[in-house]
Amino acid sequence: MGASEFGNLVHRWRDRLTPGDVGLTAGLRRRAPGLRREELAQLAGLSVDYIVRLERGRATRPSAQVVASLARALQLSRAEREALFISAGLLPPRDGMVSDFIPAGVQRLVSRLGDAAVGVFAADWSLLTWNPTWSALHGSPERLPLPERNLARAIFGDGAAQRSLHPSSPALADDFERSIVADLKHARARYPSDRRLASLVRELRTGSVDFARLWKDATPAEHTSSRKTIEHPEVGAITLDCDVLSVPGADLRIVAYTAAAGSSDENKLDLLRVTAAA
Incomplete structure (x- = not known):
C-alpha cells in the first residue's frame, strides 16, 4: 500500500468521529461529517499542514511516532492500528515492546x-x-x-x-x-x-x-x-x-x-x- 492508501485511511477514520467522541465542542456551521483536520491535528499533536499533506499523499514517510499519535487520536482498534502502520510502510509494534495503544x-x-x-x-x-x-x-x-x-x-x-x-x-x-x-x-x-x-x-x-x-x-x-x-x-x-x-x-x-x-x-x-x- 502507498501513501495514498494511508491518507485515505486517515480521512475515512477522521470522518467517522464526532467532536463529542473526543471531548470537543461541535460548534456551528460544520459542512462535513467527522472531525476537522484542525481538530485531528490538535488531538494528535501535529500541524494542520502536515495532516493535509498526509491525507493528500504529499508526505510519504510518517514516523512510527506520528502513526501512533494518529492511531490514538482516531481511536483505532488494534487491527485498524496495524493496518495504519502497514499502509505507512512500517511494521506494527511487536509484543514485548512498550505499547502506545490506548483502548x-x-x-x-x-x-x-x-x-x-x-x-x-x-x-x-x-x-x-x-x-x-x-x-x-x-x-x-x-x-x-x-x-x-x-x-x-x-x-x-x-x-x-x-x-x-x-x-x-x-x-x-x-x-x-x-x-x-x-x-x-x-x-x-x-x-x-x-x-x-x-x-x-x-x-x-x-x-x-x-x-x-x-x-x-x-x-x-x-x-x-x-x-x-x-x-x-x-x-x-x-x-x-x-x-x-x-x-x-x-x-x-x-x-x-x-x-x-x-x-x-x-x-x-x-x-x-x-x-x-x-
Missing part, C-alpha cells in the same frame, strides 16, 4: 472528564494523550517534540520537557521521583528490547545525578495519592490532588489532577479551563 474506553474516559486535568502515559512515562484541562494546567504538550513528551525527561532531563514544566512542590517530592524511576526500572526489565525505553534510561543515567542515584537503589514502589502545588503563570499557586491510576491489561497510567469542591483552587482550575476553551 477506546480509556480514550472516551479521558475526553469526558473535563473537570479534571487528565493525561495518559505509557510504561516509559511517555505522554500519549490528554484532555484540554491538562493543557490548560500544564501547557500544551503539542509545543514539545514527541520525544520530549515524557514525564521522566521533564523531571530529570535538561531539554524542552524540563523547561516547559511549571514549578510544583509535591508534599513528598522525593517519593514521587523515586516511584517514577522504579517504574522505569521495572519497565526496562519487562521490555528489554524496547529501543525508546533503553535510550531514555541511558540518557537519564548519564545526564542526571539524581536519576542515577535513584536508579541504583530503585525498588518497586506504589503510587499514592498526593497533593501538589503548581505555580501557574496565569492563576498563581494552585493546590490539587494528584492520583495515578493503572489500566489493567494495558500497562498504562492515567494521571488525574482534581480540586476540592467549592475551593479557591477549583475556581482557578475552572478559570484555566474556560480561558483555554475561549
Whole structure:
C-alpha cells in the first residue's frame, strides 16, 4: 500500500468521529461529517499542514511516532492500528515492546472528564494523550517534540520537557521521583528490547545525578495519592490532588489532577479551563 492508501485511511477514520467522541465542542456551521483536520491535528499533536499533506499523499514517510499519535487520536482498534502502520510502510509494534495503544474506553474516559486535568502515559512515562484541562494546567504538550513528551525527561532531563514544566512542590517530592524511576526500572526489565525505553534510561543515567542515584537503589514502589502545588503563570499557586491510576491489561497510567469542591483552587482550575476553551 502507498501513501495514498494511508491518507485515505486517515480521512475515512477522521470522518467517522464526532467532536463529542473526543471531548470537543461541535460548534456551528460544520459542512462535513467527522472531525476537522484542525481538530485531528490538535488531538494528535501535529500541524494542520502536515495532516493535509498526509491525507493528500504529499508526505510519504510518517514516523512510527506520528502513526501512533494518529492511531490514538482516531481511536483505532488494534487491527485498524496495524493496518495504519502497514499502509505507512512500517511494521506494527511487536509484543514485548512498550505499547502506545490506548483502548477506546480509556480514550472516551479521558475526553469526558473535563473537570479534571487528565493525561495518559505509557510504561516509559511517555505522554500519549490528554484532555484540554491538562493543557490548560500544564501547557500544551503539542509545543514539545514527541520525544520530549515524557514525564521522566521533564523531571530529570535538561531539554524542552524540563523547561516547559511549571514549578510544583509535591508534599513528598522525593517519593514521587523515586516511584517514577522504579517504574522505569521495572519497565526496562519487562521490555528489554524496547529501543525508546533503553535510550531514555541511558540518557537519564548519564545526564542526571539524581536519576542515577535513584536508579541504583530503585525498588518497586506504589503510587499514592498526593497533593501538589503548581505555580501557574496565569492563576498563581494552585493546590490539587494528584492520583495515578493503572489500566489493567494495558500497562498504562492515567494521571488525574482534581480540586476540592467549592475551593479557591477549583475556581482557578475552572478559570484555566474556560480561558483555554475561549
